[in-house]
Amino acid sequence: MTRGRLIVLEGIDGSGTTTQTERLVACLRQQGRTAVSTREPSGGPIGRLLREVLLGQHRMPAGGSVDGRTMALLFAADRLDHLQREVEPILAEGSDVVSDRYLMSSLAYQAEEADREWVALLARGVRPPDLTILLDIPVELAAQRRHLAGRPEERYDADSYLGRVADNYRRLARAAGSAVILDGSASRDEVAVAVVAAVQARFASTATP
Ligand code: TYD
Numbered sequence: 001m002t003r004g005r006l007i008v009l010e011g012i013d014g015s016g017t018t019t020q021t022e023r024l025v026a027c028l029r030q031q032g033r034t035a036v037s038t039r040e041p042s043g044g045p046i047g048r049l050l051r052e053v054l055l056g057q058h059r060m061p062a063g064g065s066v067d068g069r070t071m072a073l074l075f076a077a078d079r080l081d082h083l084q085r086e087v088e089p090i091l092a093e094g095s096d097v098v099s100d101r102y103l104m105s106s107l108a109y110q111a112e113e114a115d116r117e118w119v120a121l122l123a124r125g126v127r128p129p130d131l132t133i134l135l136d137i138p139v140e141l142a143a144q145r146r147h148l149a150g151r152p153e154e155r156y157d158a159d160s161y162l163g164r165v166a167d168n169y170r171r172l173a174r175a176a177g178s179a180v181i182l183d184g185s186a187s188r189d190e191v192a193v194a195v196v197a198a199v200q201a202r203f204a205s206t207a208t209p
Contacts, residue, residue, distance in 0.1 A: 004034075004091040006127070007199060008102040010169060011135035012162045013154065014142030015184045016191060020135065021100040023192040024199065028096055036090050039100035041075070042082035050074050054154045065155075068113025075106045076122040083127060104132055104179070108168040109156055131202045133195055134173040135184030139163050178202070 007024065009017040021037050028035035041047035041054070053066050053074070066074075079102070090097050103123050110119045139162045146157065156162065173179040180198045184191060 001092075001094045004094050004096040005130045005203065006087065006091060006097050006099065006102075008099045008104070008129040008132045009135065009195075010101060010104045010108070010132055010173075011137060011184055012139065012142050012166050012169070013157055014144075014146040014149075014151075015135040015137045016145075016188065017100045017135060019188055020133075020191055020195050021098050023188070024195050025098050027192070027196050028098070028199075034093075034095040035098060036095055037098050037100065038082070038086055038090075040078060040082055040102055040105065042078050042086065044078065044081050044085060046074060046078040046081050050078055054156075055152060056155065068110065069115075069118075072106065072110040072114045072119050072122060075110060076126075079103070079106070079126060088127075099129070102129055102132070104134070104169065104172055104176075107172055108165045111168055112161060112164050128178065130178060131199065132173065132176060132179040133198055134169050134179060134181045135191065136166070136170065136181050137184035139166060141185055 009021050009024070011017050018039070021039070025035045025037045041050040050071075053071070056065070087097050087099070103126060106119060106123060139159045142162065143157075143159060156165065170181065173181045180202070182191065182194045182198065186194070
């Protein structure tokens, strides 16, 4: 059986990765493929712990917040758990997996709170995605969208931090062979069309079942 494809949506908080993950899965299904959406932090035990920390509910005994290196380890651990429990079995069945965030999130976010080389080392040997789509959007627009959606303020939501994360994302996506950068500031429908076009272009030469 042909393995499924691992397609990842990336971008700063408020860039639309969650919406576009769902839209892409719906479109792939319309095209007759089996496709499953997933996300990181995952729904597993380490992912749930991470969500608590991101919302600031999880304080260290001494009262300080969780250190950046610990965050990098937790995200890396959640990724391995997510891959082993969810992603790999689905791909092995021949279904596509569309993930709302994956490896590039760690390289873009944790590189700002832990040593960049060390963060890259943690990512080494982890299954690379077949395609990463970066939704590039100005930090101010992303903040406006989060506000309009009523999303609670999270650990990384300061504009200054997300500005550096956005720069990291652009640099990483330009350097990666299997990544494309799309304008995430367009309307949802326009972005959805561009995402589908990017997927078709990426796999045009690959035989699909
Ligand atoms: P987000 O994707 O916005 O999920 P939700 O919609 O459930 O809030 O939040 C996840 C946050 O975690 C986001 O700020 C990015 C961050 N993150 C990292 O810093 N590193 C990672 O490896 C991953 C997967 C996420």
